[in-house]
Amino acid sequence: MxxxxxxxxxxxxxxxxxxxxxxxxxxxxxxxxxxxxxxxxxxxxxxxxxxxxxxxxxxxxxxxxxxxxxxxxxxxxxxxxxxxxxxxxxxxxxxxxxxxxxxxxxxxxxxxxxxxxxxxxxxxxxxxxxxxxxxxxxxxxxxxxxxxxxxxxxxxxxxxxAAIPPPIPAPGTGEVVGVDRGVIVSAALSTGELVTCPGLSAREQERLKQLQRRLARCRRGSSRSHRVKAAIAKLHARAGDRRKDWVEKTSTDLARRFDVIRVEDLRVAQMTRRTKVKFDPGRPGAYLPNRRRAKAGLNRGILANGWGLLVQRLEHKAAGRVEKVNPAYTSQTCSVCGHCAPDNRESQAVFRCVACGHEANADVNAAVNIAAGRAVSARRATPPRVSPKREPQHATSA
Structure with a gap:
């Protein structure tokens, strides 16, 4: 609308x-x-x-x-x-x-x-x-x-x-792009571009923290608490406006430049759920550590980067041209030789293949795998590259 x-x-x-x-x-x-x-x-x-x-x-x-x-x-x-x-x-x-x-x-x-x-x-x-x-x-x-x-x-x-605009027409160039969504880098494209969703600045984050502390000291239902809540809502609205503006501009740019857009098939709602409580069997009424605060920080990072909204708007603007790829091991698979191993991912941003030595940005490497529609099985067995001209061979027993 x-x-x-x-x-x-x-x-x-x-x-x-x-x-x-x-x-x-x-x-x-x-x-x-x-x-x-x-x-x-x-x-x-x-x-x-x-x-x-x-x-x-x-x-x-x-x-x-x-x-x-x-x-x-x-x-x-x-x-x-x-x-x-x-x-x-x-x-x-x-x-x-x-x-x-x-x-x-x-x-x-x-x-x-x-x-x-x-x-x-x-x-x-x-x-x-x-x-x-x-x-x-x-x-x-x-x-x-x-x-x-x-x-x-x-x-x-x-x-x-209530008026639905028409979808953006495809450019007709036949180009395919893969989009890898992350927390540090909001969207990494298979073309090598790294796009980051803007959020609150450091000064605005400090202001938000001060307002939240002030709200904790306010009496519930008082006029002062209403003023502080209004100030907090304005900061959250500012971050939401920036996120929506980034999603609209990014989705429009991708729909205009590429014919096929491939993304990871992620269930964001399930990924951002609250962690389950772990009861201590030795002490009735006590709980075990479940890393709740760490999971809450990850959930905030995922939601702040607009993972679900980006794909939703891409499906609206590039109707029928968005394909979802199985995300299994796309970040651990080499985009050159196809070797899959956990050791390939040295850090959050560095990818170095232990088989062929290929080095690249980890998010861009994952985006290239997504663009190719590449996924591996749960056993991490990368299918070998076979020429399409080769005749079918009988499967050998393990």
Whole structure:
């Protein structure tokens, strides 16, 4: 979708937050009905029945009637779609929406196309019960049948139109590139390029650490704690914006330059899970060391480099041209002779083959193997290179 930055007035912000509260209340009420289902109660009410109940609730409560009926009905439609996605196995179970975390609502119908261009850099969108809200024209406004208004933790408002842009066409050169994702080097290409995702600077990291220490000394729920949380959210939002900007630029560049893009088939969600607790069998109620802090640091490094988001955006922009390769032993296999051994990887950045003496950057060597689609078996047995003109040979017994 195409997202724009909104700049509402203080009065409009209060009205938008009221619409967010209505949408969140309707969503949580529908989730409560669905979560209370038991086998002896029959079917839970669907969208049609919940919409009828919403009409009765609006007639009974003035504070709910003061809000937009479109916003509240779309919250029910969003919940109905979330339930269908959950039963289809494509999404997780719907969760509760919390104040300050899930602030947003959706508008559909003719109101989604009521965009007024003010000048070359600004436009206004008509929001029910709020009026015209200005937003920045950072790009052309697409034709869409709905839009969503959201507010992030840093207090910024955004307007997103539900319009999927077409994929980037292939250059037609036949070139193939391999992308090796890492923590120190965000993305290493088989062409030898090393790309690093920008994050917070050293001064900003020190500022974040000071704010976190100050938050630990604040009384929970105080005005001072809210101010410190807002400052921390701004730093995290700044890092997230830089990461998303890097992902968009890198994915667009790869989709324009190469016909086939090969990446490692990594399950990032499983790789960044919290370590399991180890119980001490000799002492009941005690625990053994499980290197939890080291794993937490690795998880932060993986998420800060946008591993999953990079591949996701590549699949969107280069549809049908992204191939996933088995990542087994790609960092230990020589890209020249194909020899696989743990001793080939001297350090995080140095690769030196013990068989042929080939030296290269370890990440670039892995990217070359990924570009070739090379993977070895679990026994680390590298298949020999056989000429395609050679006749098939009988397998010899071990």
């Amino acid at each position: 195409s997202r724009f930055r909104m700049y509402p007035t203080p009065a409009q912000q209060a009205a938008l937050l009221e619409q967010c509260r209505h949408a969140r209340y309707v969503w949580n009420l529908a989730l409560e009905q669905w979560s209370m289902w038991t086998r002896d109660r029959g079917l839970t009410p669907g969208y049609v029945e919940q919409a009828r109940q919403l009409t009765e609730a609006r007639a009974a409560f003035g504070w709910l009637r003061a809000g937009s009926q479109t916003v509240q009905q779309q919250a029910l439609r969003d919940f109905d779609q979330a339930i269908k996605n959950f039963y289809a196995g494509t999404h997780r179970r719907p969760t509760w929406r919390k104040a300050g975390l899930h602030e947003g609502f959706r508008i559909v119908g003719p109101q989604a196309s009521r965009i007024v261009k003010l000048n070359r850099g600004w436009a206004a969108v008509n929001v029910p019960k709020v009026g015209r809200v200005r937003f920045r024209l950072s790009r052309a406004v697409p034709e869409a049948k709905s839009y969503r208004i959201t507010r992030d933790r840093a207090g910024r408002w955004h307007l997103a139109f």
